[in-house]
Amino acid sequence: MNAVKVVETLKQRFPNEPEYIQAVTQVLGTIEEEYNKHPEFDRANLIERLCIPDRVIEFRVSWVDDKGNVQTNMGYRVQHNNVIGPYKGGLRFHKSVNLGILKFLAFEQTFKNSLTTLPMGGGKGGSDFSPRGKSDAEVMRFCQAFMTELYRHIGPDEDVPAGDIGVGGREVAYMFGMYKKLTHQWNGILTGKGLEFGGSLIRPEATGYGNVYFLVNMLKTRNIDIKGKTVLVSGSGNVAQYTIEKCIELGAKVVTCSDSDGYIYDPDGITREKLDYIMELKNIERGRIREYAEEYGVKYVEGAKPWFEKADIALPSATQNEINEEAAKALVANGVIAVSEGANMPTTPEAIKVFQDAKILYSPGKAANAGGVAVSGLEMTQNSERLSWSREEVDAKLHDIMNDIHANCVKYGTEADGYINYVKGANVAGFLKVAKAMMAQGIV
Numbered sequence: 001m002n003a004v005k006v007v008e009t010l011k012q013r014f015p016n017e018p019e020y021i022q023a024v025t026q027v028l029g030t031i032e033e034e035y036n037k038h039p040e041f042d043r044a045n046l047i048e049r050l051c052i053p054d055r056v057i058e059f060r061v062s063w064v065d066d067k068g069n070v071q072t073n074m075g076y077r078v079q080h081n082n083v084i085g086p087y088k089g090g091l092r093f094h095k096s097v098n099l100g101i102l103k104f105l106a107f108e109q110t111f112k113n114s115l116t117t118l119p120m121g122g123g124k125g126g127s128d129f130s131p132r133g134k135s136d137a138e139v140m141r142f143c144q145a146f147m148t149e150l151y152r153h154i155g156p157d158e159d160v161p162a163g164d165i166g167v168g169g170r171e172v173a174y175m176f177g178m179y180k181k182l183t184h185q186w187n188g189i190l191t192g193k194g195l196e197f198g199g200s201l202i203r204p205e206a207t208g209y210g211n212v213y214f215l216v217n218m219l220k221t222r223n224i225d226i227k228g229k230t231v232l233v234s235g236s237g238n239v240a241q242y243t244i245e246k247c248i249e250l251g252a253k254v255v256t257c258s259d260s261d262g263y264i265y266d267p268d269g270i271t272r273e274k275l276d277y278i279m280e281l282k283n284i285e286r287g288r289i290r291e292y293a294e295e296y297g298v299k300y301v302e303g304a305k306p307w308f309e310k311a312d313i314a315l316p317s318a319t320q321n322e323i324n325e326e327a328a329k330a331l332v333a334n335g336v337i338a339v340s341e342g343a344n345m346p347t348t349p350e351a352i353k354v355f356q357d358a359k360i361l362y363s364p365g366k367a368a369n370a371g372g373v374a375v376s377g378l379e380m381t382q383n384s385e386r387l388s389w390s391r392e393e394v395d396a397k398l399h400d401i402m403n404d405i406h407a408n409c410v411k412y413g414t415e416a417d418g419y420i421n422y423v424k425g426a427n428v429a430g431f432l433k434v435a436k437a438m439m440a441q442g443i444v
């Protein structure tokens, strides 16, 4: 396999999908050497079959807004690869959603899910509908309309969606209700459900907690303690909130968080009480992060990202490509020692090079944020067993899974000089399991 040639071919076939091409380029560049040790992979044209999704479902979603106007959005589900388990991955509701973005997310999800050690394939879906500014009733009607098509394509052994940007407990619950209405079945067809109807304890916390567990493992390789470290977090949604919570618990000081309008800088650190304020503001009032600055009298920077503030650790937890080369250079110049991705692909390829050239600890999302989907996998297991596990039990399993992913990254990513290339480690470890399963199952 020649990674450059494969990417060129994909670019010609899918010229309008830059995020998908970016994700594929990143993975192929790091697995090429391992792939070429297995001539049987090439004979089976494994690489093309692994890069191109099994199936893309695209549909119109029509719904009625509060003024009685009929609105139309696009709905999608990308079922990327199911060799190791049912398709699994979140749904994103955001105005920026398009097929290329969901293809990148579904491709990444396949490797991430493989890393979790659980039997889950990769998928992703969503819509260009944005819940922001919509009433609760509008969100409900949209979710119901979305499910009237999606329900045909999902199932507990077929495809199990969950949340992502713009899809939290509220949206999952509305979609679950409609699925039940349409099918007359109670099935664990979505994860991230409410605790009263099959959700797992720790699922809301899992992505943020998991990222911090992974970070602690990375820091350990250099005998560094997270306690007392200053942390930059971006975003203020699900992943950011529980990342901040775990950082506080472990004695780190988080000084920033953000939304798509700007970021706040709190030099004293976000405390438990201030985090409760953020959770209320974002999850219930659905307000803007600017209001935090007004409430606590701290700096708010409109239209900017937090990466130019000084800190020891950066945990991007908002969206793709939010750290560019300039931001990466600023982070390194300011002495950052670790960057661990809560978001999916938040760092551009140029910025990754800056981190790796500076030999700082840097982990890609498919390893560091895998805790969310891992606990989704545990939710599926609990639903199948018709049992609910305790908080302690799920958290212990999450801890074990993150430790295991870290160990796999070290195994496959340690370079001759001892530097751990977590990108290579995660990609090779995730790839090998999927590749072996694909080879075993033949050309299908």
Ligand SMILES: NC(=O)C1=CN([C@@H]2O[C@H](COP(=O)(O)OP(=O)(O)OC[C@H]3O[C@@H](n4cnc5c(N)ncnc54)[C@H](O)[C@@H]3O)[C@@H](O)[C@H]2O)C=CC1
Binding pocket: 163, 164, 165, 166, 167, 168, 207, 235, 236, 237, 238, 239, 240, 258, 259, 260, 261, 317, 318, 319, 320, 342, 343, 344, 369, 370, 372, 373
């Ligand atoms: N929710 C989960 O379990 C998992 C989420 N992720 C990833 O984590 C990231 C955040 O997701 P969630 O916290 O679940 O979503 P969310 O909807 O709860 O929060 C998203 C946050 O990102 C901000 N944001 C969105 N688009 C932005 C933009 N263009 N510029 C700046 N800020 C922007 C929003 O204002 C919000 O604060 C995404 O990349 C998602 O794919 C990854 C693994 C699992």
Ligand SMILES: O=C(O)CCC(=O)C(=O)O
Binding pocket: 088, 089, 090, 091, 109, 112, 160, 161, 162, 163, 164, 191, 344, 369, 370, 372, 373, 374, 376
């Ligand atoms: O919990 C899940 O199934 C999906 C989580 C997700 O979308 C992700 O890992 O990016």
